[in-house]
Amino acid sequence: MEHSIQQIARAAGTTSRTLRHYDRIGLVRPSRVGVNGYRYYDDRALVRLQRVLLLRELGLGLEAIGEVLRAQDAQARGGEPPAVAEARILGAHLELLRRERARVDAQIGSVERTIAALDRAGRAAPGEDHAEENLMSENMFDGFDHTRYREEVERRWGADAYARSDRWWRGLGEQGRAEWRARMERLGRDWIAAAGSGADPESAEGQDLARRHVEWLRGVPGTPASEAGGDLAGYVLGLAEMYAADDRFAANYGGAEGARFVRDALRVYVERELRG
Structure with a gap:
């Protein structure tokens, strides 16, 4: 049919x-x-x-x-019959969906618990024991797993790269991770603002953002950007192309148009500063 x-x-x-x-x-x-x-x-x-x-x-x-x-x-x-092969492949997809559902359910639960704790704190009378309830419980961050892209990272850059980056991330501590996220978010906002203003990737603004971006990449252990003798130029160009080609990354820069601006600015920076 x-x-x-x-x-x-x-x-x-x-x-x-x-x-x-x-x-x-x-x-x-x-x-x-x-x-x-x-x-x-x-x-x-x-x-x-x-x-x-x-x-x-x-x-x-x-x-x-x-x-x-x-x-x-x-x-x-x-050698499998097509229908059998397709059923087996869809079974693997079904397992991924079940894992994703479990992760989302865990996120929902953690946010619901946080809302309940904040609500109790808001309604508590001054001096009550739970007026300043500690929100940092063991399950507050259930479902927020930074390792969810482990397989992709290992496929692209190797298991050792993931292991080193994972040790670095866990070693930052709560404050260090918050500061790193804030730096990443500021950079993303500045990229989006520059792209939205119609800035030229070759302009001083575009190239200053590219410089900041490369410095940010250098701070992540286990990648060619952080290692002496690594192919920094090739690594930056590869990431730039991935930002523009992959919707997940493009979303960090306001969508496809913003991601293309980031890609073009990084290309210019590589030619001028890393290969020039």
Whole structure:
């Protein structure tokens, strides 16, 4: 049974334009294209689209989704019937979704407990024991796991890089982590403001932000930016491209346009200061 691209777009809550883009980059091919140029999708194409949408919900960018699908397709060519392979692959996705649900449930619980504690403190009479209730309980930060991208970090830069960065992060302590986050957030806000003002990536403003960004990267152990003799220029250029290509990172800079501004400014900085 086949369905038109308009039917699939409505059912999946997406657009025909998005589906055509998925076709162009090889994520979801239509089962056939009619003589009128219309795309039609069979059940196998629908299953693949579901896989793509699941991975998007898990936070992966389109490039990363393509890598996952290619790896899974290679495994599925080992002799299994297509339906059996697809069921097995979706089973793995289902497990990821269950983990994500557990993480979100833990976050909801921690925030609910914090709200309840703040509410009790707000209603307490002066002098009552719980008027200044300590919010820093063991489960206040349940679900907020900085290790959730461990596999991706290890795949990109190696297990040793992750281990060293993890030791550094845990060793910062509560105040150090808060200061590091604040520095990152200030940098992100300044990037967004510069991009929104129409600044030129080659301008003094753009290049000062690029300098601050590279200094920030140098402060994270376990990466080429922090190691003597490491390929700092290549590392910065690789990250710059990732910011623009991956929606998760682009969101830190106000979206795709802001991320492209960051990428272009870093490219100029690398050529002028790191390779010039």
